[in-house]
Amino acid sequence: MTTTPGSPETPEVLRPHAEQAYADELAALRAHDADTGRVRPPSWQLSPGAVTTYLLGGELPDGTHVSPKYVGSRRLVEIAVASLATDRALLLLGVPGTAKTWVGEHLAAAISGTSTLVVQGTAGTAEEALRYGWNYARLLAEGPSEAALVPSPVMRAMCTGALVRIEELTRIPADVQDALISILSEKTLPVPELDTEVQARPGFNVIATANNRDKGVNDLSSALKRRFNTVVLPLPDSVEQEVEIVRSRVSALGRSLDLPADLGAGDGAPSEIERVVTVFRELRSGSTLDRRTSLKSPSATLSTAEAISVMTNGLSLAAHFGDGVVRAADVAAGLVGAVVKDPVADAIVWQEYLETVVRDRPAWADLYRACRELG
Numbered sequence: 398m399t400t401t402p403g404s405p406e407t408p409e410v411l412r413p414h415a416e417q418a419y420a421d422e423l424a425a426l427r428a429h430d431a432d433t434g435r436v437r438p439p440s441w442q443l444s445p446g447a448v449t450t451y452l453l454g455g456e457l458p459d460g461t462h463v464s465p466k467y468v469g470s471r472r473l474v475e476i477a478v479a480s481l482a483t484d485r486a487l488l489l490l491g492v493p494g495t496a497k498t499w500v501g502e503h504l505a506a507a508i509s510g511t512s513t514l515v516v517q518g519t520a521g522t523a524e525e526a527l528r529y530g531w532n533y534a535r536l537l538a539e540g541p542s543e544a545a546l547v548p549s550p551v552m553r554a555m556c557t558g559a560l561v562r563i564e565e566l567t568r569i570p571a572d573v574q575d576a577l578i579s580i581l582s583e584k585t586l587p588v589p590e591l592d593t594e595v596q597a598r599p600g601f602n603v604i605a606t607a608n609n610r611d612k613g614v615n616d617l618s619s620a621l622k623r624r625f626n627t628v629v630l631p632l633p634d635s636v637e638q639e640v641e642i643v644r645s646r647v648s649a650l651g652r653s654l655d656l657p658a659d660l661g662a663g664d665g666a667p668s669e670i671e672r673v674v675t676v677f678r679e680l681r682s683g684s685t686l687d688r689r690t691s692l693k694s695p696s697a698t699l700s701t702a703e704a705i706s707v708m709t710n711g712l713s714l715a716a717h718f719g720d721g722v723v724r725a726a727d728v729a730a731g732l733v734g735a736v737v738k739d740p741v742a743d744a745i746v747w748q749e750y751l752e753t754v755v756r757d758r759p760a761w762a763d764l765y766r767a768c769r770e771l772g
Contacts, residue, residue: 468641500630
């Protein structure tokens with residue numbers, strides 16, 4: 398059932414799609430495009446400039462505040478948007494937790510008005526997920542027909558001139574990945590059983606995400622790589638930038654989950670977000686921020702997304718089992734769980750970090766005690 402966000406018929410959902418959660422901003426950007434006469438590519442809901450504003454945030458002449466969805470290089474976003482305005486597909490590449498899925502979802506919402514055409518890549522993804530399948534009851538009863546055909550999200554995007562998202566492309570088996578080659582090259586999808594084909598309408602394109610850090614990665618063939626424009630999404634440049642990303646996302650998640658807890662720190666003390674981000678950045682880089690102490694790095698990625706998860710869990714603990722203010726004891730368990738993925742090797746790395754870095758920071762004494770109490 399499709400309903401308008403905010404209408405009486407709209408069911409309450411845990412996580413609304415981007416086009417639902419930010420419907421007011423998208424409507425204001427469409428109106429601004431109409432007022433300024435900006436050119437929109439075929440089937441696009443917004444002009445490329447408006448799509449960039451939607452992702453990076455800004456103020457519109459009518460007073461509408463567009464919240465930033467991505468904190469990072471403006472040029473990277475412009476390159477991604479410009480790629481989608483051509484016939485080249487877009488590959489968002491980066492280590493886990495660099496907001497690839499988040500950026501892809503918001504690009505689809507802003508450009509096509511829907512972010513729900515998605516193929517989730519796994520080791521078990523079959524070719525039918527990229528091409529089409531069959532309703533076997535009708536197929537056996539009636540034989541091959543359009544009524545028996547079950548279109549994939551890719552086929553539906555081709556028919557409607559929309560963007561389709563393919564998540565974790567490198568997790569899909571290599572022989573299944575190559576089903577995309579003819580689709581991206583010829584912009585057609587043959588259906589030999591019906592002696593026909595589906596031709597993509599203007600506006601069709603593919604946004605794929607991939608990383609090469611997880612286990613079970615299937616490298617893309619050279620033929621497939623050539624059909625993508627690749628944009629590498631980096632980790633945040635600075636502590637301040639990463640703290641702001643985590644703060645904004647955790648605050649939004651806290652509101653959606655009705656968690657009445659306070660993230661801030663008082664009396665000049667470092668906030669828990671700052672400490673979690675600092676821990677992650679130091680262990681990721683293999684040295685403290687001041688470059689004075691070399692550190693061993695754990696097997697975990699320790700991405701911004703994991704920092705958001707640690708803080709959201711701390712928010713829940715503070716709201717339900719604390720005094721409503723996120724403190725060291727609330728984030729300690731999540732912090733240890735994020736770092737120690739290997740119970741032997743990572744545990745050694747974490748204990749060394751606690752004793753050589755955390756213990757020597759007077760302002761972090763409460764975090765040291767909370768982590769030590771967990772064993």
